Amino acid sequence: MHELSIAQSMIDVACEAAAREGADQVIKLRARIGVLSGVAKAALQFSFDLAAEGTACEGAVLEIEDVPVTVMCPRCHGAQELPLSYTFCCPVCGTPTPEILTGQELEVVCMEIAGNDDTTGT
Amino acid sequence: MTTPRVLEVRAKILKKNDELARAMRAEFARAGVFVANLVSSPGSGKTELLTSTLSRLIRSYDVAAVVGDLATDNDARRLATSGAEARQIITQSICHLEADMVRDSLQGWDLSALDFLFIENVGNLVCPSSWDLGEDLRVLLFPVTEGEDKPLKYPTLINTADVVVISKMDLAVAVGFDMDLARRNIQQVRPGIEVFETSAKTGQGIDAWIEYLRQHLQRKRDRAGSIGPQTVGEPTIMS
Numbered sequence: 001m002h003e004l005s006i007a008q009s010m011i012d013v014a015c016e017a018a019a020r021e022g023a024d025q026v027i028k029l030r031a032r033i034g035v036l037s038g039v040a041k042a043a044l045q046f047s048f049d050l051a052a053e054g055t056a057c058e059g060a061v062l063e064i065e066d067v068p069v070t071v072m073c074p075r076c077h078g079a080q081e082l083p084l085s086y087t088f089c090c091p092v093c094g095t096p097t098p099e100i101l102t103g104q105e106l107e108v109v110c111m112e113i114a115g116n117d118d119t120t121g122t
Numbered sequence: 123m124t125t126p127r128v129l130e131v132r133a134k135i136l137k138k139n140d141e142l143a144r145a146m147r148a149e150f151a152r153a154g155v156f157v158a159n160l161v162s163s164p165g166s167g168k169t170e171l172l173t174s175t176l177s178r179l180i181r182s183y184d185v186a187a188v189v190g191d192l193a194t195d196n197d198a199r200r201l202a203t204s205g206a207e208a209r210q211i212i213t214q215s216i217c218h219l220e221a222d223m224v225r226d227s228l229q230g231w232d233l234s235a236l237d238f239l240f241i242e243n244v245g246n247l248v249c250p251s252s253w254d255l256g257e258d259l260r261v262l263l264f265p266v267t268e269g270e271d272k273p274l275k276y277p278t279l280i281n282t283a284d285v286v287v288i289s290k291m292d293l294a295v296a297v298g299f300d301m302d303l304a305r306r307n308i309q310q311v312r313p314g315i316e317v318f319e320t321s322a323k324t325g326q327g328i329d330a331w332i333e334y335l336r337q338h339l340q341r342k343r344d345r346a347g348s349i350g351p352q353t354v355g356e357p358t359i360m361s
Contacts, residue, residue, distance in 0.1 A: 002217055002249040010135045017131050027126050031135065038251040038278040086277040088313050096313030100281060106135045106252065114126045 006039055006106070007047035013108050015056045023113035026060040034067040034105040035084070041066065069103030139253055142221040146256030151346065153233035156339040157241065159219075159255050161279060162263035163272075164245030167289040169197045170322040171263065171331075172242055176204035178332050183339075184235055188227045189242035190219040197242065207231075218249035221256060237339060247272075251279045258342060264308075265290040266299040273308045280312045287331070291321040 014026050029048075033039050041064050048062045069082040073090035079101050080090050089096050134140055150157050160168045172187060179185045185204075189197040190211040198210035211219065211227050224241055233239070241257060243250045262283035264272050267290055273280055280286070286308055294301070301319070308317055318334065320327035 002252070005216070005220075006135060006252070009138060013131070013133050013135060013137055017129060017133065021129055023129075036278050036281055038248060086274070087310050089310070096309070098313040098315075104281070108131045108133050108135060110128055110130045110132075112126050113129050 003043035004047040007051040023115035025114040026057045028061045028112035030063045034103040036103040070101045071097035072099040143254035143256040155236040157257045158259040159241045159257035166263045166265045174322040176206040183237035185238045187240040190244045266294040270304040
């Protein structure tokens with residue numbers, strides 16, 4: 001299942017970013033996953049929880065933002081969102097639209113972290 | 123009690139692979155070697171087409187190949203019958219090739235002595251989509267035996283491919299393959315992509331395929347040094 005490989009990479013990116021900030025715990029992670037990225041959301045969620053064990057991401061909440069496919073229509077001169085049937089032509093005028101603007105994303109957007117060098121209250 | 127804070131990351135999940143692929147792409151460019159990554163479902167004819175391709179190209183060029191499989195080195199042996207050097211990457215359980223696996227497989231080869239390097243990916247129409255291997259060309263094979271609507275079923279992979287090869291054309295009549303429908307479907311899901319029809323068995327379409335590869339090598343060499351390194355993920359739609 002390659003979502004596990006993707007989850008492991010995601011955790012590597014997150015732990016590296018957290019460590020650079022002196023944080024040892026990731027509380028929440030927000031990712032943008034395009035519908036044409038080749039990654040299934042549910043499988044990624046499951047794999048993330050599994051792969052996070054023993055890392056700074058253990059117990060972290062994973063929020064996934066689905067990114068739809070949008071293409072540039074050369075005739076309408078604008079971005080159009082494609083329905084899931086993946087016919088790559090403009091839903092307005094029917095012109096073929098090879099230029100993909102969004103939908104292939106596989107990225108970590110932001111994280112909520114907690115550091116061991118934060119000052120404590122009490 | 124620690125105070126949580128928000129950190130903007132904005133990093134690609136496959137950053138490590140992408141960065142390595144970028145470095146490999148730059149090295150391939152410096153070495154002047156043209157690299158093609160062949161993807162398809164298992165049993166589509168990648169090895170047969172690649173063996174045919176290597177056999178033809180080796181007459182005038184220096185060529186080599188690496189091939190990924192979960193088990194056996196059968197494909198590397200078959201590719202080597204062309205006279206080219208071929209190495210097997212055994213992935214054990216991993217269903218696709220990643221940049222580090224390809225890099226490791228090239229150890230000891232003098233890339234600057236090569237004109238063409240072919241990478242035959244693990245047979246899989248899903249997972250190879252996400253992994254950039256530093257290639258110049260991603261070739262997607264659809265055999266006639268798998269039906270005309272296959273391209274519609276795998277929009278993710280086809281939208282990372284640069285060219286489609288419809289393989290096993292010697293069986294097209296036997297399976298009642300509707301070429302017009304197949305081509306329409308391909309254009310529906312990847313407008314403008316160039317399509318070749320080949321049979322490694324009969325040689326149909328192989329001349330055109332070899333010429334296409336030759337032109338790409340020439341174009342790469344002509345461009346070398348004039349526009350700088352290629353960017354990762356840049357689409358190359360044939361017009």
